[in-house]
Amino acid sequence: MIDCTALSENLIEEVEVYSFQDGLCNSCLAPLICEKKTPLLVNGREVARLLALDTEIEELALGFLFTECLIDSPDEVRSLRLDREKWLVEVELTRPLADGLPDHVEFFTNGGRGRTFLSRWFKEKVTAVKSDYQIDCRIISSLMGQIQESSALFRSTGGVHTAALAVDGAIIHFSEDIGRHNALDKVIGHALRNRWPLPESAMLLSTGRISSETIVKAVRAGIAFLVSHSAPTLGALHIARAQGITLVGFARGRRFILYSHAQRVKAAPGSISVTDSL
Known part of the structure; x- marks a missing residue:
């Protein structure tokens, strides 16, 4: 994860731009991500x-x-x-x-x-993921909240995606990049170098949209949980259901949408019964 106290000069460059607000124009400096x-x-x-x-x-x-x-x-x-x-x-x-x-x-x-x-x-x-691991729904919301609050680069530029790897309900690594695919590859690459194979409790989290290619990364790594701040595509959902991935989208605040293999997520008392029919 990028150090939040000091952003490296090779990551950001400020350029002169014009800013418009309520019809008024002013000149200012805008920080841009360097690729x-x-x-x-x-x-x-x-x-x-x-x-x-x-x-x-x-x-x-x-x-x-x-x-x-x-x-x-x-x-x-x-x-x-x-x-x-x-x-x-x-x-x-x-x-x-x-x-x-x-x-x-x-x-x-x-x-x-x-x-x-x-x-x-x-x-x-690429083989389907098999896992009986279950996680409390409140942990999912907590982990996604940590990602959304973590990125100094995003707060400064709005130009990066963040991905994270969690194990046993705790984040062990963050990565950032201009592309959501890159951020996930960095997280998986970190795991390959430092903690491989991953346990059943491993979870991928992303700020980016979940496409078919994104889902396949989780399947390929044998990670049963993929959580995103954004939406999945229909193709991603079909792959998630066929390949054993618990897919979570729109994870914002205390709310999220659970799309597949719902039996792995434990709801709070008083909720309707969650089955594996999805």
Whole structure:
């Protein structure tokens, strides 16, 4: 997570703009997020170019490789480092790259997420999540509140998404980026480096919209809970129900919407009975 007391100069740049309010115009300085393009080389071959905030670049690369099914385990990575002089990430695997990759990939990891490798190996490498873990509904609301209050970068610029990983009802890591996909990849990359495999109680939280690609990240990581401040798409819901993900959207204040595998969320006394029919 970005230090809330001092924002790095390479993350924000102030530019002169005009501000309008009630029809009146004034000049002022506006803080803008700085993004950076980072080539990702695996076994000497460029497989992607990551457009991202200059934080946790190595974690982003590792999470990207895993969620895109280019690796199946952190044990397959012999070395991974960010070369700050050349500004690229070099990864050496313990095995050759899989066959079938395009000759050249111009892949920008941002909010829209362009081309993806995942569809090539979805059926082979993505399996449904099985979990009997249950969590109190009030913990979900509390965790989402912590995310929304945590980001100094968002308060300063309004230009980043935040993601978090929680275990046993407590947040263990925050990540931020210009893209919601990147933020989740950073969180998963952190877990791959520091706490893998994850326990049944693991939960992903995000400030971004939940698309099909976002849901697949949770499935790929074996994380049964995905919670967002925003809305899911219909495609994301179909995948969540089919692949064993408890999907929560519109988590704001003490309210949220539970879309799938509702039996894992314990309601307060006096509520209607929650079943697994969703």
